[in-house]
Amino acid sequence: MHLCGFLIAGPVVHSHAIWRNPKHTTDFLSLEHYTRIAKVLERGRFDFMFFADRLAIADRYGASHVTGIRHGDQDATRMDPMPILGALAAVTSRIGLGATRSTTYDAPYNIAREFATLDHISAGRAAWNVVTSMNDGEALNYGNVPHLGHDERYDRADEFMEVAFKLWDSWEPDALVLDRARGIYADPSKVHYLNHSGKWFQSRGPLNIPRGPQGRPVVIQAGSSGRGKAFAARWSEVIFALQPNMERMHKFTAEVHAALAQQGRPADASRILMAIMPFIGESRAEAEEKRDLHDSLVDPLVGLSTLGAHANADFSALPLDESVESVTSSGSQGNINALKSIAAGEPISIADAGRIYGRGVMCPRLVGTAKDVADEMADIVASGAADGFVVSPAFLPDTFEDFVDGVVPILQDKGLFRRDYAGVTLRDHLGIADGTA
Template sequence: MTQPKQMHFCGFLVAGPVVHSHAIWRNPAHETPFLSLAHYAGIARTLERGVFDFVFFADRLAIADRYGDSHEMGLRLGDQDATRMDPLPILGAMAAVTSRLGLGATRSTTYDAPFNVAREFATLDHISGGRAAWNVVTSMNDGEALNFGDVPHLSHDERYDRADEFMEVAFKLWDSWDDDALVLDRAAGVYADPSKVHYVNHRGKWFQSRGPLNIPHSPQGRPVVIQAGSSGRGKAFAARWTEVIFALQPNMTRMAAFTKDVRAALEAAGRAPDAAKVMMAVMPFVGATRAEAEAKRDLHDSLIDPRVGLSTLAAHANADFGALPLDAAVNEIADTGSQGNLAALRSIAGDGSMTIAEAGRIYGRGVMCPRLVGTAEDIADELIAIVDSGAADGFVVSPAFLPDTFDDFVDKVVPLLQARGRAAAAYGEGTLRDRLGLAGGRE
């Protein structure tokens, strides 16, 4: 008898007042202390109690100021980029209060250097005992470029070309220490075997790096690599490098199409079609009854000003459409930023008639993250249906409120999935890479 497929889970976070939901900081039930360490430590404990595989923080490197060519709207209403603290120090603190939860952070290949990133994640992997994950982004708008002095912003495909070489260098640096290079022979006074630590001597179009890394080979060898590109070029990048593909698709039809494309791209890149885990974002609203869950969703949505969603959408599209009337069609927006998100928005309209105001409401309530609304049993059934259809290997749970959404999901939905053999009841042995069933951490 075939065993039912277990699904993987990730908790999605931003180190600030907003995640996908722009209502988080407005929670009428309690304050959300997003600037405090205790807030994130508590979330980490909850996710580990729910046997989540990992948590990861999305990140960006600028305040949003594309809408109306100003930061006024985003800061006044609290958009997705109003505050973003650096996630790496927070993950270090999370590592101290957990023992099995994987720990992921975003780092940009456009505004960083391979040596810096390789060093950061090797450190995190060591201090966490093999739980590090890196969400790779290429960064996407002019605000970020201006903060680093690179103007004009690199084109979409140029960013991925640079990212390919960035990954090559980072992998060389992680591999610059052999597994057994660290000797630690105290009696003989030998720290390491120099013949097993290698210069990389990389010289390319974008980067030069001599190496070696100044940190021994870490428990995983390299962090688990996460990526969320939805464009054709983004999928090609993911097929070459990525081990967990995070996708935000608004319905099961688009989930299935996305995953089919990913499997084909992996095969075209010479990898097994299941070499990367595809995890779909979902935002659950759990109630004792469906009516109670719908009331939670409606309360959440009542806190959304469409203009806050428009501020985030403008940043994601890297387009100032503030001069367009709110009843203009979304198809009138010309984007140079996150192409997948805007394409998904247009797909929801079908006939292209969605207005900019309607798009702002959708973006504000969850950046197109599909909402699962119902009892714990309803939501468990929906998740199982998605996995059994082949549309996903697991889910990135995006909170409507913090820590409320994670508390409800861990306490009510996860036990049902565990009872049905569809979610892990305990952590397996080994590193995060081992628990995700991924190949070893060396090229």
């Protein structure tokens, strides 16, 4: 079983109640906050942690930032995760370190340099969560109006990945010589120009950083639309999925395996990790109390603000009792489709959608004792629905501490999770091959 800790460098994650934690303040603007979390997750032998990111505040609800800023939605604050990961590389030694970067609002050379650097300074623990970006707010911040269409973003992303991979491969593994006696730094015959010229990008190369310890950083992707799955099947080594129930987990995994086959890749070429949000107590009743307290701190409007950002849609003009079936999306289509199906055929109102999104963006919640949660996770993996989990916290660092101290030992006793790291790199933890040309 593979485990990842899911984070955003801001006041909320999937849970919009994190900054309102009644037990203590959550100092999300401090480095100490993230170093504490990283040390907890590494103590729990997690494969990796990664930061989701977006490049704009949410202002689709009412065509204004007022609701999101007032209530603290998912985009009210997002610090750049890359400097944080650089600091975390210095205080950890094994846990993988991932960050989100967009293929729509960046250049392949920038991305290749950032992650090659992180891979070197972390001794091979870097991961890139690839996104194509969702909405017009991001476009407005970068001067690109209107935002590219859904499929066109992925077309651009395909070429982006081609260039980034060529840049990482522009130094052969043994190009760096470091012969001090003869004064030979590197073998120029093993450092190559790209001379890439395509529809979206021109890049001469080579990269000005030698090949990283992993060859290439681990590639994470979370596309859940048809086009997104095809992109993930071509490029990813970890696929992060947010599916609200077991039925949809199985359906998603089957579709990914089919897409991998179409790309000529085996089913185990990419690890499929399902998001979960655990609420853990000494008893099931205590866990339910934690969940109910958490949910009481979530205003439906904060969920609608985040949902609007994800869907690239404004819900403010719709009556709160109207069904989400009327919603269309030019943003995250997979999330909208999952939301429409979450009630098993029963209609969900706009207000209900706000509550669901605010409490956890449709993360399935595992509520019970540590044994209950471990048993449910074991059942999901045994059923073939997933290779592991992205653990999304309800509170920080509380959820991770409860999980590491309670659930992880039970998974270890079941023989489902490592007792110690067997390797050094993130590829070692995941059991996937080095990134090679």
